[in-house]
Amino acid sequence: MELLELHQAKVKASYGGKVNGLIHLIQAGFLVPRGLILSAEINLKLLELLRLDASQHLTDSRHRFLLKEMIQSLESFMDEGKSYIVRSSSFLEDGQDSSFAGQYESINGCQTVDQVLQAIEQCLMTAGSHKVKAYQKNQVSSHHVNNLALLIQEEVGADFSGVSFGVNPVSQKDRLWSLEYVQGGGDPLVSGHHQPFAVSSSWDAPVDLEGQLLDAALLNRLRADTLLISEIMQCPMDIEFCLVGQDLYYVQARPITRFNPRVSKGRWTTANFRDGGVAAQSCPALMASLYQHSWQLALGDFLTHHQLLSADQVEELMLLHYGRPYWNLGIVKTAMEQIPGYVESEFDSELGVAKDYEGKGVVSKFSLKSVVHLIKVAFALNRTSKNWLETAQTRKDKLLSLYHNLEVALNQAQDQAGLEMIWRDLVTKAYLRSETTYFKQVFINTVQLSLKKNRLLKRISQEDFFDLISALGNLSHTQVDRALYQIAQTILSNQLLRKEWESLSIDQLLVKSSEERLDMTLIRQFLADYGYHSKRELYLLEPSFSEDSSFIFDSIQQMVLKPQQPSFEKSDLRHRQELIREEVGSFHYRRLYKDIRFLRDLLWWREEFKDISTRYYHLIRQWTLSLGKCYEEQGLISCAEDLFYLSWQDILAFMDGKLGSDHLTEKAAKNRQYCRIYDKAVVPGDLFETRRGRIQEKESETELQGLAASGGFVTARVRVLTDMNDLGQIEAGEILVTPFTDTGWSPIFSRLSGLVTETGGVLCHASIVAREYGIPTLVCVENACQRLRTGMLVTIDSDQGRLIIEEE
Structure with a gap:
C-alpha cells in the first residue's frame, strides 16, 4: 500500500473530485500544499481490514504490521513539527452535479503517523453516516457507486x-x-x-x-x-x-x-437550441452574433406579418447568458396565445420547455371579440404555409446555386481584399437568406402543429400520430447514412478490402485515403458530396468531415465489422395507414390524412432547409478560417481562430477601419475566455424574471419520465455518452443515452435500438430522424446521463413516456 504523492499524480477516477481538482491546479502551475493520496482502492482494503476484526483499529500492532508499506510512506512524507489534515475526496464530491460540501469528515492538526491513521479510520467510518446517506438520497448522483478516496495534506x-x-x-x-x-x-x-x-x-x-x-x-x-x-x-x-x-x-x-435561473426581465429558454444546436455548449461570439441577428429578423418579421404581435411589442428576441443563446419565450408565448387551439402545456412539451404551472397553463380564449382576430390569424398562417410549400423547391434551388458559387469563389480568392469582399457578402446576405428561410420554416411548423395536432388526436392515438408523420422519404440527412452503407457493402463484397478494414486502425486507413483504389475513391466522392457535415454542425469550431474524416472512416469500419441491414424507413407505414382508416372510417380518414400530409410536407422541408443551413455554416467556417489565416500572416491577430471569438459586426468594423487590430485582439481574448469558462458548465435551460417553482414528476428509483418523440417499445442495454468524441463506442442494438444529439450523428442512428436525450422536443432533429429509423425515443428525460449507467438493462415504453430500469 505505497502511497503516491499528490505532485506526482495524474488524474484518476478513483482519486475523487477533490484530489483530481488539485492535480489539475498543479499541472497548470498553481501552488498546492504537499499531499499523499489514498485512492478508493486502498481505502476499500482498509475498510476490509477493519471489518474483518472490528475490535482492532488501524493503530493496533497487527494492523500496523499489515500496513507497513503505507506507514513507511507516511513517515517519509511527514516532517516533524508540521501539522497535516486528512481530507475526503469522493467520486461524488466536487463534481458538476453535486458538491457534497461538508458531508464527509476532514480532520486537521495531525502531527504523528498514529494521529493520521486514527483520522483515516474516522473518515472511513463516517463515510457511511446517516448524514451522508441522507444527502445521497436527495441527490441524483446517489445512483452512482460512492467510492471514497482520502488526501493527507500539509497544513499551511x-x-x-x-x-x-x-x-x-x-x-x-x-x-x-x-x-x-x-x-x-x-x-x-x-x-x-x-x-x-x-x-x-x-x-x-x-x-x-x-x-x-x-x-x-x-x-x-x-x-x-x-x-x-x-x-x-x-x-x-x-x-x-x-x-x-x-x-x-x-x-x-x-x-x-x-x-x-433569474434574470431582470422576461422569460427565456434554450429549448430547441440545446438539441445539438447553438446552446449544446458555450457558443463562440461569431456564431452567437449570427444566430441572434438572423433570429431577430426572421422571428420579428413572422410575428408582425401574421398580426401575432404589433411592431412595438417585438423586443429583443435573443440574449447571450451563461455562454448560451436564450430566446424570448415570454414574447413568443404572448404571440402563440393568438393562435386558435394553442395550449401552453402542449407547446412546452413539444419544445422541451420547463413547466412552472399546473394543468394546461394558458389556453387561447374564444370570445366574440377574439373570434374574428383568431380567424384572421389562422387564415393568414394557412395562406403563408400553403404559399411557402408551393415555392419551397424554388427557394431550395436558389440557395443551393448560391452555395455552390460561393464554394467555387473560396478556391479562387487570393488576396485579402477578395476574401473580405466575399466574407462580407456571405455573412450579411447569403447566410441571412439561408438562415431566415430555415427559421421561418421552423415557425410555420410550430404554429401548424398547434393548429392541427389537437384535432388529429381526437381521432387517433399519439402512437398513430407519430407513425403517420414518420417515414418522410429521402431526407438529406438519411442520404448520408445510405451512402456510407453502400461504401461498406462495396468493401464487404471485396475480400482484400474487407480484410484491411477489419484489421487496420482508423489512423492506418486514413493514411491510405489518397490512394487510387475503389474504397478510397468512393470515400473521396462521399466527402465531396457530404463533407459539409460534421459531428457538431452548428458549432463553427468543429471541423467539417471534409477537413477531418476520421468519424466517417470509423462509421464505415463499424458497418464492416458488424454488418446489418439498416432501417432507413418504417416498412409497415402503408399497413398502419390501412388499420387507422378502418378504425376511424373513410370519411374522417380523408380529412385526417389531408392534415397529416400537410404536416409531413412541412416536416420534410424543415429537414431540407436544415441541411442547407448546415452547408452555409460550413461555408462560414471555411471563409472565416481563410480570412483568419490571412490576418494572422500579417500579425493583425494572434491566430486564425481568433475570428470565431468576434462578432460579425466587430469583424466588419475592423474591415471598415472603425476598430484597430489591438482592440480586435483584446475583444477576441475576452470573448474566448468567456466562452471557455462556460463551455462544460451545466447551466439552467430556462431563465425567469419571476418563478413559481418548477413542476416535477415524482421520482422513482427504477423509472424515469420523459416526452415520447418516436413511438415503440424496446428492452436493451444502455450506452451513456456525454462526449461526442466517444460516438465510436456505440455497439449495435444499444440504447443511446445522451444530453443531446446533433444532425451530424445520423450515421449512428442505424446502430441504435432506442434513444434517450435530456433535451429536445417532438419537432427536434433527433425526434424526426429517430422516427425515420423507427427507433423508440424519449426526449426531455431529466438527468438521464446521471441516473443511468452504461451496461444497464432498461425498457423504453414510448407510448407511456417512461423508461424502466430492469437491471442495474
Whole structure:
C-alpha cells in the first residue's frame, strides 16, 4: 500500500473530485500544499481490514504490521513539527452535479503517523453516516457507486484564507466574480463564525478597495487566477485559497454546481437550441452574433406579418447568458396565445420547455371579440404555409446555386481584399437568406402543429400520430447514412478490402485515403458530396468531415465489422395507414390524412432547409478560417481562430477601419475566455424574471419520465455518452443515452435500438430522424446521463413516456 504523492499524480477516477481538482491546479502551475493520496482502492482494503476484526483499529500492532508499506510512506512524507489534515475526496464530491460540501469528515492538526491513521479510520467510518446517506438520497448522483478516496495534506499557516467564485452564485449576472476571505485559517469562514470581507466585481472592471484588507495587486491576482482556473476547467469554479506572505496556495477547486435561473426581465429558454444546436455548449461570439441577428429578423418579421404581435411589442428576441443563446419565450408565448387551439402545456412539451404551472397553463380564449382576430390569424398562417410549400423547391434551388458559387469563389480568392469582399457578402446576405428561410420554416411548423395536432388526436392515438408523420422519404440527412452503407457493402463484397478494414486502425486507413483504389475513391466522392457535415454542425469550431474524416472512416469500419441491414424507413407505414382508416372510417380518414400530409410536407422541408443551413455554416467556417489565416500572416491577430471569438459586426468594423487590430485582439481574448469558462458548465435551460417553482414528476428509483418523440417499445442495454468524441463506442442494438444529439450523428442512428436525450422536443432533429429509423425515443428525460449507467438493462415504453430500469 505505497502511497503516491499528490505532485506526482495524474488524474484518476478513483482519486475523487477533490484530489483530481488539485492535480489539475498543479499541472497548470498553481501552488498546492504537499499531499499523499489514498485512492478508493486502498481505502476499500482498509475498510476490509477493519471489518474483518472490528475490535482492532488501524493503530493496533497487527494492523500496523499489515500496513507497513503505507506507514513507511507516511513517515517519509511527514516532517516533524508540521501539522497535516486528512481530507475526503469522493467520486461524488466536487463534481458538476453535486458538491457534497461538508458531508464527509476532514480532520486537521495531525502531527504523528498514529494521529493520521486514527483520522483515516474516522473518515472511513463516517463515510457511511446517516448524514451522508441522507444527502445521497436527495441527490441524483446517489445512483452512482460512492467510492471514497482520502488526501493527507500539509497544513499551511495562512495569513488569510478565503473562497473565490468564478461567477457570483447569487447574482443574475454571468460575468461577476466574487470573493470572501478572513484573516488566518479558513475554519471561521466555513463555519460561519466570522463575518468575512467580501469583494465583487465584473471580470474586467477595477476592483473596489473600500474596506478591504488585501491590496489591489492581490485581489486582481486572485481574480485572474480564478478566471484562468475556470477557463482551464471549462466551468466557473469555487476555489479555496490560503495566503502565506505573498504566496497563494490553492487547497480546493470545484465546479459551481448551481446557477441562478433569474434574470431582470422576461422569460427565456434554450429549448430547441440545446438539441445539438447553438446552446449544446458555450457558443463562440461569431456564431452567437449570427444566430441572434438572423433570429431577430426572421422571428420579428413572422410575428408582425401574421398580426401575432404589433411592431412595438417585438423586443429583443435573443440574449447571450451563461455562454448560451436564450430566446424570448415570454414574447413568443404572448404571440402563440393568438393562435386558435394553442395550449401552453402542449407547446412546452413539444419544445422541451420547463413547466412552472399546473394543468394546461394558458389556453387561447374564444370570445366574440377574439373570434374574428383568431380567424384572421389562422387564415393568414394557412395562406403563408400553403404559399411557402408551393415555392419551397424554388427557394431550395436558389440557395443551393448560391452555395455552390460561393464554394467555387473560396478556391479562387487570393488576396485579402477578395476574401473580405466575399466574407462580407456571405455573412450579411447569403447566410441571412439561408438562415431566415430555415427559421421561418421552423415557425410555420410550430404554429401548424398547434393548429392541427389537437384535432388529429381526437381521432387517433399519439402512437398513430407519430407513425403517420414518420417515414418522410429521402431526407438529406438519411442520404448520408445510405451512402456510407453502400461504401461498406462495396468493401464487404471485396475480400482484400474487407480484410484491411477489419484489421487496420482508423489512423492506418486514413493514411491510405489518397490512394487510387475503389474504397478510397468512393470515400473521396462521399466527402465531396457530404463533407459539409460534421459531428457538431452548428458549432463553427468543429471541423467539417471534409477537413477531418476520421468519424466517417470509423462509421464505415463499424458497418464492416458488424454488418446489418439498416432501417432507413418504417416498412409497415402503408399497413398502419390501412388499420387507422378502418378504425376511424373513410370519411374522417380523408380529412385526417389531408392534415397529416400537410404536416409531413412541412416536416420534410424543415429537414431540407436544415441541411442547407448546415452547408452555409460550413461555408462560414471555411471563409472565416481563410480570412483568419490571412490576418494572422500579417500579425493583425494572434491566430486564425481568433475570428470565431468576434462578432460579425466587430469583424466588419475592423474591415471598415472603425476598430484597430489591438482592440480586435483584446475583444477576441475576452470573448474566448468567456466562452471557455462556460463551455462544460451545466447551466439552467430556462431563465425567469419571476418563478413559481418548477413542476416535477415524482421520482422513482427504477423509472424515469420523459416526452415520447418516436413511438415503440424496446428492452436493451444502455450506452451513456456525454462526449461526442466517444460516438465510436456505440455497439449495435444499444440504447443511446445522451444530453443531446446533433444532425451530424445520423450515421449512428442505424446502430441504435432506442434513444434517450435530456433535451429536445417532438419537432427536434433527433425526434424526426429517430422516427425515420423507427427507433423508440424519449426526449426531455431529466438527468438521464446521471441516473443511468452504461451496461444497464432498461425498457423504453414510448407510448407511456417512461423508461424502466430492469437491471442495474
